[in-house]
Amino acid sequence: MNKPVAATLDTGIKLVRNVGSFNFGRGAIADLAGHVESRRVSAKSTGADERVIFVIDQFFKGRSDILARLPRRHDDVVLIVDTTNEPTTAGIDSLVAEVRAVGVSVPATIVGFGGGITLDTAKAIANLLTNPGSAADYQGWDLVKNPAVHKIGVPTISGTGAEATRTCVMTNKATGLKLGMNSDFTVFNHLVLDPDLTATVPRDQYFFTGMDAYIHCIEALAGSYRNAVGDAYSHETINLCQKVFLGDDMMSDQSREDLMVASYLGGSAIATSYVGVVHPFSAGLSVVLGIHHCVANCITMRAMEEFYPEAFTEFWTAVDRQGVVVPEGVARSLTDEQYKSLYDSTVVHSKPLTNALGEDYKNTLTFDKVVELFKMM
Ligand code: NAD
Ligand code: ZN
Numbered sequence: 001m002n003k004p005v006a007a008t009l010d011t012g013i014k015l016v017r018n019v020g021s022f023n024f025g026r027g028a029i030a031d032l033a034g035h036v037e038s039r040r041v042s043a044k045s046t047g048a049d050e051r052v053i054f055v056i057d058q059f060f061k062g063r064s065d066i067l068a069r070l071p072r073r074h075d076d077v078v079l080i081v082d083t084t085n086e087p088t089t090a091g092i093d094s095l096v097a098e099v100r101a102v103g104v105s106v107p108a109t110i111v112g113f114g115g116g117i118t119l120d121t122a123k124a125i126a127n128l129l130t131n132p133g134s135a136a137d138y139q140g141w142d143l144v145k146n147p148a149v150h151k152i153g154v155p156t157i158s159g160t161g162a163e164a165t166r167t168c169v170m171t172n173k174a175t176g177l178k179l180g181m182n183s184d185f186t187v188f189n190h191l192v193l194d195p196d197l198t199a200t201v202p203r204d205q206y207f208f209t210g211m212d213a214y215i216h217c218i219e220a221l222a223g224s225y226r227n228a229v230g231d232a233y234s235h236e237t238i239n240l241c242q243k244v245f246l247g248d249d250m251m252s253d254q255s256r257e258d259l260m261v262a263s264y265l266g267g268s269a270i271a272t273s274y275v276g277v278v279h280p281f282s283a284g285l286s287v288v289l290g291i292h293h294c295v296a297n298c299i300t301m302r303a304m305e306e307f308y309p310e311a312f313t314e315f316w317t318a319v320d321r322q323g324v325v326v327p328e329g330v331a332r333s334l335t336d337e338q339y340k341s342l343y344d345s346t347v348v349h350s351k352p353l354t355n356a357l358g359e360d361y362k363n364t365l366t367f368d369k370v371v372e373l374f375k376m377m
Helices: 028-045 058-062 090-102 118-127 203-222 228-245 253-270 278-289 293-303 309-322 336-346 351-355 367-376
Strands: 021-026 052-057 078-079 109-114 151-154 190-194
Touching: 028 052, 028 151, 028 190, 028 278, 052 058, 052 118, 052 190, 058 078, 058 109, 078 090, 078 118, 078 293, 090 118, 109 118, 151 351, 190 253, 203 228, 203 253, 203 278, 203 293, 203 309, 203 351, 228 253, 228 309, 278 293, 278 336, 278 351, 278 367, 293 309, 309 367, 336 367
Parallel strands: 021 190, 052 078, 052 109, 109 151, 151 190
Antiparallel strands: none
């Protein structure tokens, strides 16, 4: 499918670390208590701290019915994550300082309960509690030296695959660098995957985040850096996304279950492969205009027909079918300076762009071409 690619390239990924274990299915949240309790028991047996840090998406602040199901003790630490903006290195540092200020250095476990922002925040805190310095010191590949605090992920919206990956995406506002802590230590020890938790997600948000899984995989399969296991994960992720988004109701019980599986598999796929043209343009929109990752991907899809013709048609068919509204015109009349920043923050992503277009990708993505594509969005 899509454009013919150059000869297959080696991803250079030699060892793949997956999540340790998971519970899956409607009502699986009931299993969380047992996992948390066993962490407290083993901490107690060694004289370690039995307290747990709960990192919770702000949506649940007002949902006492759901909060009541979390196995919290009076002395646990609860951090509510503001999801207005995506994580910043400074924001992560201040949460770590908050944890240390109440005297917790190594908790029994950290529970991340929420969307990609919340899961990434929990992952970053877990790394920083056992490693000196600040979040910005670990943006990159394999910079985390000490094993992280034990952590359990409970996703409440499906698509990014953040529950499965070895990174936690953060922006350093001082340098403009949007990059995660790519490390085996960033991978969750355990997941609780309960599709009942995604029932309250607003429809448009559900679509934007869900499509991240689809987009990761169409980009990976059209690229030249390939891995046979990653390809298999990608194919199944796309099958499930087609079932969900081209079906009658993307939010039925069955669809939410399918999308939760797709998200996990898509995250596992991306651990062994690279994205393509969509993500670099989407990153430009995020860095320069502050647009959130998943909606930025969907906006970018307006300009992707020439790169991914089949996926383009399928994507816009799904938009119509599900009746969602993808914002339009966000980059149509910007200043020269903004277009320059958009260009810079797009073409900087050499690995995915090489994956999609070859090493001389800048011959295709000239400044004028990049601006033309942004104007199509
Ligand atoms: P999000 O965390 O941005 O949340 C989206 C919105 O949905 C928020 O308003 C949130 O409060 C709300 N929400 C979450 N669960 C809900 C529920 N059950 N009911 C109602 N509302 C709910 O969601 P996302 O799209 O999953 O995550 C995006 C983030 O993930 C970005 O920061 C992106 O950089 C990151 N990301 C990480 C990886 C990775 O591998 N670590 C991969 C892709 C994206
Ligand atoms: Zn993505």
